[in-house]
Amino acid sequence: xxxxxxxxxxxxxxxxxxxxxxxxxxxxxxxxxxxxxxxxxxxxxxxxxxxxxxxxxxxxxxxxxxxxxxxxxxxxxxxxxxxxxxxxxxxxxxxxxxxxxxxxxxxxxxxxxxxxxxxxxxxxxxxxxxxxxxxxxxxxxxxxxxxxxxxxxxxxxxxxxxxxxxxxxxxxxxxxxxxxxxxxxxxxxxxxxxxxxxxxxxxxxxxxxxxxxxxxxxxxxxxxxxxxxxxxxxxxxxxxxxxxxxxxxxxxxxxxxxxxxxxxxxxxxxxxxxxxxxxxxxxxxxxxxxxxxxxxxxxxxxxxxxxxxxxxxxxxx
Amino acid sequence: xxxxxxxxxxxxxxxxxxxxxxxxxxxxxxxxxxxxxxxxxxxxxxxxxxxxxxxxxxxxxxxxxxxxxxxxxxxxxxxxxxxxxxxxxxxxxxxxxxxxxxxxxxxxxxxxxxxxxxxxxxxxxxxxxxxxxxxxxxxxxxxxxxxxxxxxxxxxxxxxxxxxxxxxxxxxxxxxxxxxxxxxxxxxxxxxxxxxxxxxxxxxxxxxxxxxxxxxxxxxxxxxxxxxxxxxxxxxxxxxxxxxxxxxxxxxxxxxxxxxxxxxxxxxxxxxxxxxxxxxxxxxxxxxxxxxxxxxxxxxxxxxxxxxxxxxxxxxxxxxxxxxxxxxxxxxxxxxxxxxxxxxxxxxxxxxxxxxxxxxxxxxxxxxxxxxxxxxxxxxxxxxxxxxxxxxxxxxxxxxxxxxxxxxxxxxxxxxxxxxxxxxxxxxxxxxxx
Numbered sequence: 001x002x003x004x005x006x007x008x009x010x011x012x013x014x015x016x017x018x019x020x021x022x023x024x025x026x027x028x029x030x031x032x033x034x035x036x037x038x039x040x041x042x043x044x045x046x047x048x049x050x051x052x053x054x055x056x057x058x059x060x061x062x063x064x065x066x067x068x069x070x071x072x073x074x075x076x077x078x079x080x081x082x083x084x085x086x087x088x089x090x091x092x093x094x095x096x097x098x099x100x101x102x103x104x105x106x107x108x109x110x111x112x113x114x115x116x117x118x119x120x121x122x123x124x125x126x127x128x129x130x131x132x133x134x135x136x137x138x139x140x141x142x143x144x145x146x147x148x149x150x151x152x153x154x155x156x157x158x159x160x161x162x163x164x165x166x167x168x169x170x171x172x173x174x175x176x177x178x179x180x181x182x183x184x185x186x187x188x189x190x191x192x193x194x195x196x197x198x199x200x201x202x203x204x205x206x207x208x209x210x211x212x213x214x215x216x217x218x219x220x221x222x223x224x225x226x227x228x229x230x231x232x233x234x235x236x237x238x239x240x241x242x243x244x245x246x247x248x249x250x251x252x253x254x255x256x257x258x259x260x261x262x263x264x265x266x267x268x269x270x271x272x273x274x275x276x277x278x279x280x281x282x283x284x285x286x287x288x289x290x291x292x293x294x295x296x297x298x299x300x301x302x303x304x305x306x307x308x309x310x311x312x313x314x315x316x317x
Numbered sequence: 318x319x320x321x322x323x324x325x326x327x328x329x330x331x332x333x334x335x336x337x338x339x340x341x342x343x344x345x346x347x348x349x350x351x352x353x354x355x356x357x358x359x360x361x362x363x364x365x366x367x368x369x370x371x372x373x374x375x376x377x378x379x380x381x382x383x384x385x386x387x388x389x390x391x392x393x394x395x396x397x398x399x400x401x402x403x404x405x406x407x408x409x410x411x412x413x414x415x416x417x418x419x420x421x422x423x424x425x426x427x428x429x430x431x432x433x434x435x436x437x438x439x440x441x442x443x444x445x446x447x448x449x450x451x452x453x454x455x456x457x458x459x460x461x462x463x464x465x466x467x468x469x470x471x472x473x474x475x476x477x478x479x480x481x482x483x484x485x486x487x488x489x490x491x492x493x494x495x496x497x498x499x500x501x502x503x504x505x506x507x508x509x510x511x512x513x514x515x516x517x518x519x520x521x522x523x524x525x526x527x528x529x530x531x532x533x534x535x536x537x538x539x540x541x542x543x544x545x546x547x548x549x550x551x552x553x554x555x556x557x558x559x560x561x562x563x564x565x566x567x568x569x570x571x572x573x574x575x576x577x578x579x580x581x582x583x584x585x586x587x588x589x590x591x592x593x594x595x596x597x598x599x600x601x602x603x604x605x606x607x608x609x610x611x612x613x614x615x616x617x618x619x620x621x622x623x624x625x626x627x628x629x630x631x632x633x634x635x636x637x638x639x640x641x642x643x644x645x646x647x648x649x650x651x652x653x654x655x656x657x658x659x660x661x662x663x664x665x666x667x668x669x670x671x672x673x674x675x676x677x678x679x680x681x682x683x684x685x686x687x688x689x690x691x692x693x694x695x696x697x698x699x700x701x702x703x704x705x706x707x708x709x710x711x712x713x714x715x716x717x718x719x720x721x722x723x724x725x726x727x728x729x730x731x732x733x734x735x736x737x738x739x740x741x742x743x744x745x746x747x748x749x750x751x
Binding site: 279284 | 401405406409421422426429430431486514515516517577580581582634712714715716719720722723726740743746747748749751
């Protein structure tokens with residue numbers, strides 16, 4: 001118990017001192033002291049590039065979503081009619097349903113596995129370093145390559161194995177089954193993104209002092225209790241980062257689907273990103289720009305919601 | 318949409334574009350290919366940009382361009398083979414001469430008047446009228462001949478002559494003969510038709526287009542469908558649900574003769590399997606022949622149009638204008654561009670191209686295609702007993718291939734047709750059918 005109290009007091013002390021520091025800095029700025037010019041040298045080029053290549057194109061896109069522009073030639077102003085059409089288009093709504101559901105399932109699957117692996121690998125198990133290297137490999141392989149390899153596995157290898165062992169449900173490739181094809185995309189996306197999450201969790205776990213575990217062990221805490229009461233609160237910030245980045249990435253899922261199902265069977269696995277991209281080749285530029293704008297808002301809202309929902313949950317030492 | 322409703326744009330297009338262009342000009346300028354405008358070098362020489370991106374014939378056209386340069390000193394031609402056609406028009410610096418698949422995508426450019434009139438060229442009179450009319454089926458611009466058809470591709474059922482001979486099967490002339498042949502093949506343990514659902518374009522190109530084409534004339538059907546616009550439905554004069562009902566019954570039957578793993582096979586798998594003699598028939602076009610020849614150069618192959626009725630006279634071949642020539646109005650070298658078009662349209666040049674590339678000439682009195690694998694379609698091309706595939710009239714924003722995937726699996730082709738009607742209404746509502 002004494003250990004914990006001590007930690008609490010140092011934490012409290014840390015908070016005050018850091019609060020004092022920030023207070024001091026803002027006070028100095030308020031006093032009119034100039035900010036180091038070097039900061040601007042760093043900031044301005046990035047800001048210009050970001051504005052020219054992200055903000056301006058986005059604004060142009062949003063503007064064209066209010067027109068019937070096809071990319072060239074004359075156009076006229078439509079107001080919000082593209083948006084009205086969008087919300088009554090079953091295929092668009094279906095793609096949102098699929099994408100959101102997919103992101104939710106995949107983030108849960110990927111984060112759970114990544115955290116479990118990270119915990120296992122930071123314990124002193126054998127070959128931890130080797131295993132860590134092996135687990136990181138998927139991250140460095142391009143998504144489309146991974147997808148095509150898995151496509152081969154799902155179309156040929158898995159059905160062949162299932163036939164050999166007489167396992168009926170898998171004898172037909174899951175890629176051809178509209179009810180199961182989404183699973184293949186979850187599996188491949190998770191396989192591909194677990195390493196990144198794993199690295200972040202490993203960093204988080206190594207930042208927790210071992211004393212905490214030793215002390216709690218002395219107090220009779222089970223490993224599960226340690227995980228719940230020490231590990232999770234202390235890496236909550238990392239979980240938050242991983243979840244937000246994960247969801248953001250999954251919402252934009254594109255290459256994996258192209259390589260695995262091409263959006264099919266039927267339109268069962270068509271993601272929002274795929275329908276948006278289809279607009280460029282299909283002459284539906286303005287309409288899909290409206291879709292992209294809606295998607296931007298949805299993605300931003302989800303990220304904000306995630307931050308708000310988890311705010312204050314993280315514990316600091 | 319009422320046509321006049323949106324004319325009063327609050328921001329003029331010019332100023333909006335100028336402003337945004339200025340901001341991105343720095344970065345984008347470096348990506349633009351050498352443009353025709355910055356070309357008039359010393360000695361009065363002119364540099365043309367020629368756009369042609371069909372992979373298989375890029376080298377072929379390169380050679381033609383060198384020939385043209387030799388015959389016409391003072392003009393240099395740069396070959397632009399960028400895959401996507403849109404960017405050059407978006408930047409408003411299109412190539413001086415384009416050579417592109419005449420499809421719904423090109424139709425958007427025709428309809429918006431960015432391709433100039435070629436009707437006064439001498440070569441325009443040498444094009445077969447019945448082939449020239451095909452381009453008008455997708456879109457027209459009043460008073461203009463926007464595209465000169467250059468190469469006609471004809472497709473039908475590719476069949477393995479050896480398998481047919483071994484089982485003493487004739488080339489089918491009616492629907493029931495076709496079904497009988499499939500049944501006999503099944504009884505003999507041979508896959509009748511190899512299908513590759515995973516590449517969804519192969520489904521509409523083959524199954525859908527062949528099933529429809531000889532029963533419902535696609536050009537006429539879609540002309541009336543466009544007139545109806547948002548009124549398309551179960552009770553309208555024409556609709557997918559009504560007019561395509563019988564064709565889709567055919568499609569459903571045909572799909573029951575597919576290879577078992579059709580759902581997960583792709584185009585490349587199909588060429589490989591057919592090349593290895595794993596199936597008797599393959600619903601593909603001449604483009605697949607060169608791929609199949611890579612697997613087995615000696616495979617004996619023939620082509621016939623799919624019979625879908627009991628009257629042999631109904632049979633037609635599926636054609637598409639694989640390449641057409643056009644000159645954008647924005648080209649600053651109109652005269653030189655026309656010279657290049659005239660050179661390419663010369664009968665010796667054009668006929669040689671088509672003879673060499675498994676296609677058909679678009680000119681009057683042209684020699685027949687000599688390749689034996691395509692001999693079965695020559696007569697149909699000569700008689701103009703052909704149609705442009707129904708699937709080519711469906712904008713890509715309607716995922717027809719994906720719908721077919723589902724329909725083949727569930728057998729519910731009627732539902733797919735209702736879906737197509739609904740999608741068409743929605744597209745017509747925002748004028749996106751071309």
